[in-house]
Amino acid sequence: MVNYRYLGSSGLKVSEITYGNWITHGSQVENDTATRCVHAALDAGITTFDTADTYANTAAEQVLGDALKGQRRESLEIFTKVYFPTGPGGPNDTGLSRKHIMESVNGSLRRLGTDYVDLYQAHRFDTETPLDETMQAFADIVRQGKALYIGVSEWTADQLRAGQELAKGLGFRIVSNQPQYSMLWRVIEPEVVPTSSELGISQIVWSPVAQGVLTGKYLPGQPVPIGSRATDTNGGAQFIKGWLRDDVLDRVQALRPVADELGLSLAQLAVAWVLQNPNVSAALIGASRPEQVAENVKASGVEIPVELRNRIDEILGDAVERHAGKTAEGAPASRLS
Template structure:
């Protein structure tokens, strides 16, 4: 496993992170979920990502239990705040009240004294940004969070956040956007804004909700055990990857498999390695329903793809790539 600095900070994260969105506490039994965490540790993954609302808080609690007994100093732990955690009017957003209450609740569930990277998971248009960043600043001073990040913010929102982070002296170092061979909406505006502010990327959905695994084939039934057959997964697949569930796009993805084999990689490994060719990416967050998936995908760390390979990938996928920056968020 290779490690990269997160933005301009001194924090080193593994090139591959393990995230437990829609797996821990939902798709996976507790024992299997813990085996996935242990498999990640065995592969040298030091960075773990979760959120307070994943599986109605069960994901945080399960990750905290799985990591119990692991040296806290040896891992980088990130979680998020913004989405609704209850039915009350203050149970969501980035108000000072919700930030403080959510952070304390996450600390309890994770069984830790501090969060390495605390992400503002979406922009909150209903709360003054100064209020949010002052709250984050206070949590930094209290030692409850070490670094601040944002997820799915636009370039303009990131620039304003960077300005306020300097004003309040907050180590704002991370962005967590969706990014893959097929989803490149951050390249036009978000990446330049982050580069200017010294913010690194911890990207999610490297396989475009499984589309880039190659398991979905035009004219074939959905494969047994695929996310598309799960009620929760099918909803996300329709929302995030439905545009590629068409014959031409699926056929193009199948044409990537020989390229992956030329590089002695599987298609998922090629998809993850492709993201890591971007030096603004600090880490790629992967999910898994089996420990073997983590073992396979972790091998994408350290892979260098030739420019000719990158060009061939672009030529095949070009008609299906989403680049519209307005899709951010």
């Protein structure tokens, strides 16, 4: 079963393996399969579920809400996000303006079939809206009881600091950040993690298996498996292609003895690795089959000895991306970019 951790400096506990439905629900898998995956997560002790209004242009929220029907609401932690375009993509269908936030939270609640979300997250930083406008809108949502906590995603250290200062003045706190983080992508370690620790913010990390590369199923010198994420033109392929280099894939295969020593699969090793970081509250996992959920949950509670973590570092070497500036480089330059 899954262990639990506090979210930032709050009193909210979340399952350290959190179920996310970014690419799968509403686009990659049929709704009945998505429902079976959600139920497998519940059976494994996962109580925390993460989605966003932009996933499959709102369809993912609807699928998740339907899959959770009949569950005791108080026993769940439901997260969603706002920023990216939804609907027909009009000028106010994106960003973190007061208008878009207020309209979006109501739409998310309706699709999820709930009166409130446990965590409402700014999916990216909005360079076109004054930060105080965004923070005031979040404060009002908290006061209205539509969200219990506020988080962000892929914010830089400076953005986190500015946002937290405004939030505290408005009577709430940012409790979480949702960045990409894995054995191969460690750009949050130099700046975001230390700043977050200081501010009482923890990480809910996405892509802990580097879009599937760290599962070991992609082999050097071999074509990508049919039906894998690397062949999914609806979203998966564009995110994974940067890792599909033989020098990276060779190093991933070299991790097998480490995984074997711990009695883990490569995927379980990858998820367990991100959970060794004390600033990480949860690792987001997705699934296209219920069995994948049960396998990933086995990473919960695993402790990787320091000597094995050092060996992982040696094996991966310069295949690891560590440059702190990558967070800002990956951010949208404008709402529509």
